[in-house]
Amino acid sequence: MWSIVALSLRISLSATLIAALFAIPIGTALAMGRFSGRKLIIMFSSSLMALPPVVVGLAIYLLLSRSGPLGDYGLLFTPTAMIIAQSVLIFPIILALTTEAVSPLEQNYRRLLKSVNASKWFRLRILIIDARFSIFTAILAGFGRAIAEVGAVIIVGGNIAGSTRVMTTTIALETSKGNLELALALGIILIFLAIMVNSIMHIFKSMGQKYHRESR
Amino acid sequence: MKLTFNSVCFSQNSETLLGPIDLKLNIRGITNVLGYNGAGKSLFLEICHAMIEPTSGNVYWGTNSAYSSRHLRGFIFQHRVTLFRSVKKNIALPMQTAGWTKKRIESRLEELLCMANLEAKGNDPASTLSGGEVQRMALVRALATYPKTIIMDEPTSSLDPSATTEFEKLISKSANSGIKFLWATHNVSQAKRFADDIIFIAGGKVDESNEADKFFKNPRSIKAKNYIKGI
Amino acid sequence: MKFIFLLILFFANSVNAEKQEIILSSTTSTQNSGLYDYILPMFTQDTGILVKVVAVGTGQAIRIARNGDADALLVHHRPSEDLFMKENFGTYRYDIMYNDFVLIGPKNTNATFKNLADFFIEAGKFGTFRFISRGDDSGTHKKEIDNKINLKLTIEGQFFKVLEQTAHYSIRGHDLTLLDRTKQPLAHFHAQYFN
Numbered sequence: 258m259w260s261i262v263a264l265s266l267r268i269s270l271s272a273t274l275i276a277a278l279f280a281i282p283i284g285t286a287l288a289m290g291r292f293s294g295r296k297l298i299i300m301f302s303s304s305l306m307a308l309p310p311v312v313v314g315l316a317i318y319l320l321l322s323r324s325g326p327l328g329d330y331g332l333l334f335t336p337t338a339m340i341i342a343q344s345v346l347i348f349p350i351i352l353a354l355t356t357e358a359v360s361p362l363e364q365n366y367r368r369l370l371k372s373v374n375a376s377k378w379f380r381l382r383i384l385i386i387d388a389r390f391s392i393f394t395a396i397l398a399g400f401g402r403a404i405a406e407v408g409a410v411i412i413v414g415g416n417i418a419g420s421t422r423v424m425t426t427t428i429a430l431e432t433s434k435g436n437l438e439l440a441l442a443l444g445i446i447l448i449f450l451a452i453m454v455n456s457i458m459h460i461f462k463s464m465g466q467k468y469h470r471e472s473r
Numbered sequence: 474m475k476l477t478f479n480s481v482c483f484s485q486n487s488e489t490l491l492g493p494i495d496l497k498l499n500i501r502g503i504t505n506v507l508g509y510n511g512a513g514k515s516l517f518l519e520i521c522h523a524m525i526e527p528t529s530g531n532v533y534w535g536t537n538s539a540y541s542s543r544h545l546r547g548f549i550f551q552h553r554v555t556l557f558r559s560v561k562k563n564i565a566l567p568m569q570t571a572g573w574t575k576k577r578i579e580s581r582l583e584e585l586l587c588m589a590n591l592e593a594k595g596n597d598p599a600s601t602l603s604g605g606e607v608q609r610m611a612l613v614r615a616l617a618t619y620p621k622t623i624i625m626d627e628p629t630s631s632l633d634p635s636a637t638t639e640f641e642k643l644i645s646k647s648a649n650s651g652i653k654f655l656w657a658t659h660n661v662s663q664a665k666r667f668a669d670d671i672i673f674i675a676g677g678k679v680d681e682s683n684e685a686d687k688f689f690k691n692p693r694s695i696k697a698k699n700y701i702k703g704i
Numbered sequence: 705m706k707f708i709f710l711l712i713l714f715f716a717n718s719v720n721a722e723k724q725e726i727i728l729s730s731t732t733s734t735q736n737s738g739l740y741d742y743i744l745p746m747f748t749q750d751t752g753i754l755v756k757v758v759a760v761g762t763g764q765a766i767r768i769a770r771n772g773d774a775d776a777l778l779v780h781h782r783p784s785e786d787l788f789m790k791e792n793f794g795t796y797r798y799d800i801m802y803n804d805f806v807l808i809g810p811k812n813t814n815a816t817f818k819n820l821a822d823f824f825i826e827a828g829k830f831g832t833f834r835f836i837s838r839g840d841d842s843g844t845h846k847k848e849i850d851n852k853i854n855l856k857l858t859i860e861g862q863f864f865k866v867l868e869q870t871a872h873y874s875i876r877g878h879d880l881t882l883l884d885r886t887k888q889p890l891a892h893f894h895a896q897y898f899n
Contacts, residue, residue: 306534323772333773334727334758366556372548372565372612387557415727415758430759434736 258439262446265423268336268410269403270279272343273351277396280348284395285384288363289377294445299356305349310342312410317342321413336341339423342409347399354398358391390465394458401454405447474500474622474652476521478679481530482518491516491677492530498672498682501647502620503648505664505685507700508674510629514657515551517674518626521655522548524688534622536565547615551623553607555599560591564614571618575631585613588643605636612643616652623647625656629663632639641667673697725754729766729774733844734801735759762846769793781846805847807882821851836881848882 287299319325321333321341321395332338363384370380385392407425414421416430424443475497482492491513498504508514518666519525523539532539534546543585547567556563564585568578586592589609594602602610608628613622629637644667648654664671669683675696681688692698734740744755748862758768761778769777770793777794779785789797807823837848860870 284870325771328772333758362557368524368550369554369556369566372522372543372550373570374543375566375570379570384554415756415760417727417756417758420756 258442260419261422261424261427261443264336264421265404265425265469268423269343269400270341272340272403273347273396273400275340276348276399280351280395280399281355281385281392282381284352285359285381285388287352287356289380289384291445292442300402302349302356303353306353308349310346310406310408311412313346314342314412317345317409317413333413334417334421336414336415336421339410339421342413343403343406346406346409347403350402351395351399354395355392358395359388362388363437388465389448390461394465395463397454399460401451404450418429476500476655477533479531479533481520481527481532483520483525491520491676492527494530495678496672496679496682498670500653500655500670502669503644503656504670504672504676507664507673508656508657508659508680508698510582510659512674513677514592514674515626516677517672518548518624518655518657519622522546522624524548542562544618545621547617547620547623549608549610549611549615549623549628549634551627551630553604554609554611558599558612559596560599561586561595561601563671564617567614567617573618581617585617588616589613590639603636605639608632608636608640609643612640612647616647619680620652620654622655625654627657627659630659661703673700724752725756726775727756727758727773728776728778729768730757730759731762731780732759732767732776733780734778784846805844805882824851844882 287295298389317338318333320327321330321338322328323331323333332341337447352357364382366384366387370383370465375383405425405428410421410423411426414426416422416426424447428440428443428447431437431443477498478494480492481494483490494517506514506517516525518526521539523532523543534542537545537654540692556566564582565578568581571673573581582595586595589606589612591602591606591610591613593608599607599610611628612623629640632640635636641663644654644656648667656667664685671681671683671688672679673681673688673694675682675693675694681693681697683693688697689701692701730736730740736759740755740757744757748754758765761769762784764783765774765777765779766784766788768774769788777788778800785797788794837845
C-alpha cells in the first residue's frame, strides 16, 4: 500500500513541478502585460480550469496511443503519461491563480519598477519573489487537484498493478471489487493529505498577508 | 542638464490632458513645477521620466530620449510607494536594476541609510516606517545610483512640518553636491526658498517658464499671479 | 531543489526500462479472479518478460488493442473477437476459458429460471423483478444485450436499470443482476447459474 502512496506522490509532485514551471512565469507575465488579447487568454485559461479530467485523459490517450501522433515514444500506460495528463490538468489552475495573486501586487509595484528602469525580466523576478506566498498557495491547489484526480490517470495509466496504480485508481478498483477496507484506508490517507495541503495553504496565506500589510 | 519638449501632447479618450508643450529648459539647480490641482503637473513629470509615453511629440534630456536616459535620473512619488520588503531591500532596488555587485550595493547601502538617518531601521519592513521616514527612504533610493537629476512629485505634501524640514535638509545637501531637481510642489513659500527656476503649468500647458526671482516678482499671467497670492 | 531531484530520478527510471515487458489488455473480471496474480509471476520467471495488465471492460480492451496499445488481449465476447480477427488486428486467437455467468438476487427470491432468456421473459411478463444492467460494454453487458436482442426486448424496459458498475453493494431489495462468477462475494445472494 505504501508503494502506491509513494507512486502517487511521485507522479503528482512531478506533475505539479512541471505545470508550475510553466504556469508561474506565464501567469506573472499575464498579470504584467498590457497587450491586446490578454483578457481573452485569462478567460480561456480560467475556463480550462473546469476541464473534466476524463476529457483530458482521453485527449492525452489519443495523443500517446501507438496510433496517435506521439505513439512512437511508447509513453502510454507509463507513469510519464500520468504526469503529462496531470500537468495538463493543473496547468490552467496554477496559471489562473498565479495571475490572480500577482495582479494586485503588480498594480502596486508598476510605477515604482518603471521609475527605477527595471527590465521585464527583473520585474518578472521581483513579482514572483514578492508574491511567493500566494503563488505557493496556487501550487498547492494544483497539487491537491493532481493527487485527488482519478479520471485522467486511469485512462492514460491503465491502472497497472505495481507500475501505474496510484491511490485514486486503487480506490476505484478496490471499491468495484467490493474490497472496501483497502479503499477506505487509502481514502483516509487522501483526506489526510488534503487536510495537510489545506492547512499549509492557510499558513502561507496568513504569512503572505503579514508581509503584504497594506501601507496607507 | 537640458530638458527639451518637442510639441508634446498627451490625450486620453480624445481629451487632451497635456500639451501641446514646447519647452527648452536648462535645469541649473532646483526647478520647481507649480500649478493648481489637476493642471497636469504629475503628468508632466511622469512624461519627463518616460513613465508615460506622450501621445505625440518627443522629450529629450540632453541629446537622449527620456526613455533611454531613465537610468540617469531618480523619481520620488507623492505617496508611499514601496516594495513589500525591508528598508534595505527597497533602497537596493535601483542598484539591482543597474546591475551592481552585491558587495558594492552593501557598502553604498550603509552610506545611504546613514544619509537618510535610518541606520537603525535598515532591516525593518518598509511598511512600518512613518510618512517622513518613507520619503527620506525614497530620496536615498532615488540617489542610490548617483543620478544627475531627481524628479519629485510633491514629496512633502503629506508630511508634518518637522518631517518636511528634515526632508528639505536632505534636498539642500544633495543640491549643494550638484544634483539637479525637477520638483513639483504646492507650497509657494517652499518654492520661494528653494527654486532657481519655475515652471508654471496651467490647463495642461506650460504657462510660464522663468527664473524664480522674476517669476515671483512679476508673473506674466493672471493665473500665475493668483496662484502666488494663494487665490 | 528536492523536487527537481525527484523529477530527474523519475525520467531516469522510465528511460531505464530496458527489460522486456508486454502489455496485456484484459477484462476486469479475469483480473479480479486472481488468475494473473497466480500465473504471471511464474511466466515472468520462466521467460523474463514482465506482463503489465490493463484491466478494463471488453469494449475498451478491444479498442486499446485496435489502437496498437496492447500486445495481447484477453476478452470474453466471441462476436467482437471474430470481428477483430477478421479485420486483421490480431495474429492468433485461442479459446482459453469460458464464462460462468450467474444471475444474482436476494436470498429470499424463490423464483427459478431455466436460463437467462427465460428470466427476461418472466420478468417482462410480471414486472416483478428489476434487472440491474452493467451498461459498460463489458463482456457481461454484451451477454445481457445478446439475450435481450434475441427476445426483442428494448433496453429501456421499465424493469431495466443501467448502473455504471455493478458490485454487490449496489444491489438492493428485489433487484437482480447478471455477474461473471469470479471473486464476487456471492454469499449474501441467491444465485442461479447459467453457462
